[in-house]
Every structure is written in C-alpha cells, then in structure tokens.
Amino acid sequence: MRPLSPEDLERLAHKRAGAKLGWYLHAAIYLVVNLFLTVLAFVFGYTWTIYPVLGWGLGLAFHGIAVFFLGAGAGVRERLVRRERERLQRQLEGS
Template sequence: MPSPLSPEEIDALARRRANAKLGWYVHAVVFVLVNTVLFALSGRGFGTRPWSVYPLLGWGLGLALHGVSVFLLGGGSGLRERMVQREREALLREQQQQGPQPPRD
C-alpha cells in the first residue's frame, strides 16, 4: 500500500494532472481547427479526391492515444501510478541490499 502523500506532493501531482489534461484539450482544439481548414481546402478542388481524410485519421489516432495516456493511464489508481510505485519499491529494496553508500558530490 502506498504511503500517504504530503500536501506538497498532492499539490504537485494535481498540477501535473491538470497540465496534462489542459495539454490534451489544446491538442484537440488545434486538431479540429487544422482539420477543418484541410477539409475546406480538399473540398475546394485542391486535388481530385478528398485527401483530407488521411491527415485526419493519422492525427486522430495520435489524439486518441494522447487521450488514453492522459485520462486512462494518468489517474491516481491507474496503471502508471502502480508502475511508478513498483519501481520506487524496487529501487528502495536494491538500495537497502547494497547498504549505505558514500554521499555524492
């Protein structure tokens, strides 16, 4: 079970998560704006086929993966937090097995 977070750690984590969500929202707005312009250009005769679907699909996949990383994997009880906790515990065990180390300069 993870140790309780200090108020400073909670604040830092909350800010990191809020920034990640804000980053996704900015990404989504830029996606919509740029793809709207591309769609308009595609419909105005810049090419014979509706080519704007290709950047839409590629970038849409990137936006979806970005959303998964922010909203599904970024939660407090999510996969990412558990992985970080496991790594932290492994490093602490490794450090305890090695014994005290001289301080680094």
C-alpha cells in the first residue's frame, strides 16, 4: 500500500470520523425511541414492542460492524482488499 498524502490522510480521517459519528447518532436515536417503547410496554402492557427493539438492534449491530470493523482503513477490510488484489494480479500474470 502506498503512503497517503496529507490530503488523502485528511480526507480518510474525515470520512471515518463521519461514519463513526453517524453510528453514534444512530445509537442515540435507538436508545431514545426504544426507551419510549419500553415505557409503553410497561404502562399499557404491549408485548409487540420487543420486535422493533430486536430488529432495530440487529440493524444497529450490523451498522457498527460495518463502521468499526469493515470500514475504510479497518484491518479486516484492508486484508481482504490486499488478498483480492493479489489474486487479480496472479490472474493477469497467468493470462
């Protein structure tokens, strides 16, 4: 991997910070809305409120995985990109 220029580094830092900020905002909204649903469940005896909590929680978990583990600059993604690049290079050399 080539070294990043200061401009590229700044752009990547802004992109990653924005993605993390987006996840934090998503998590905050999840907490507020689901706190309200939990209050509804206890006050009115609603049992359906568990479904949005679980479904949205799963979506929030996937969002977190994408941002913190698979996002640009994350170790897992970089390894996968490197392997794919090497595989493509071998195919090009073989043809």
